[in-house]
Amino acid sequence: MTDRMPVSPGDLLGDGVFETMHLRPDGPWLLDAHLLRLARSAALLEMPAPVAARDRVTEAAVGTGAMRIIYTRSGLLHASVSAIPPAVLRERRDGIRVISAGLGVSAGRRPPWDISAAKSLSYASNFAARRWAARQGADDLIWLSTEGYALEAPTASVVWLTGDTLCTVPPSSAAILPGITAAHLLSVAPSVGLHAVERMVTLPELAAADAIWLASSVRGLAEVISLDGVSRARSPWTPRLLELLGF
Template structure:
């Protein structure tokens, strides 16, 4: 597939007065598009509705969104691709914009899936989330997330792991943290931290028993993470990217990386 992005309209249109454009008031989901269709569509629609509820923003009927995703999949290249569902808040008076896009999986995501990533940690600089926080919503206000990744790249890393002021791991700007300790595959508990719940991470933990692993949501400090048997960033398009360097310390490759990617159905190339 070329680098072009296909836009599949649903309803409404983005205008200069759209609050999604002006203020980032809108929600989206990125899905891995496979020959079989949009991967984990139901989980992504669930999260889209949770995000919209936090913004107190209505959504079109669930089946309409599902059909839009399926239409976008049919318009796609027929192989691996990136599918996004976007719903804006619309102008102060007027319809919301609902649309989908289909484009290639970024080359960086494919490379990180194959080769792993260099990660640095950084204090997020906030304590408990205020009641109006939208950290648990996947909104169109993604500039700070992308700025965090750019900052990490200027430090010679590929990505960043946010920490609480007391040193507990949270999430990456665009991925969930997953780690293996013994026979237990873990991710950070979103309900206890207020972070965005990861669809790929949740699906992976659901299927962990198929590989003889237990699954657990819990907290971990950055210091404890250095002793983990495997550390990964999980996201819809990368699948899993193994953390091979953490704060300058090299980590041996985990034999579980390929097994976990195979379990999720991701090709390594």
């Protein structure tokens, strides 16, 4: 896809925010929530509100795929659509092998300028973490705090089911990005008879859950079919929850 735009060198220093959405036939999925998070991310980086974001998205929303909107400190605001990579579709259908790894930070000890709650353009560490996971033979990884809490994946939220309770990690306690897909899933969980709870979870607690998923906008839900090398039975809830999310 040739979708090139003129930028200044300063635009390339990861100093901005972005969102990725699932562009469906009826428009970008959960658009309002994504625009709200874009604005909150910008505020966390002390950037002006991205007032033209909805217009940019509307102009670019042609067809279906993965829609990304980027907003840099210089004021560049750009939306584009790309095809969903086959690997993403495969992981949604077949599940993923995940490993856990310490992030080296404490959930409660972030610096005062911490921008973990913003979806910033500084994604080199996220990509490096996923490359590392791939070298270990895994599809993705779950970051652990120094206290041993599961936090998030480099590009996804952690969701798990224990009995009839669907859980995710509380973003404010964990100092992680608030996941839009996970929050939406928990908000609609009662419609299929599940309770919804946000709580911190240790790795052993997570491993003991009935099912685990990584939730994100384009992949939707990818079921964790092995965690740290231990295979997990497929959950009958995976197709039901995917359907609930419109996948």
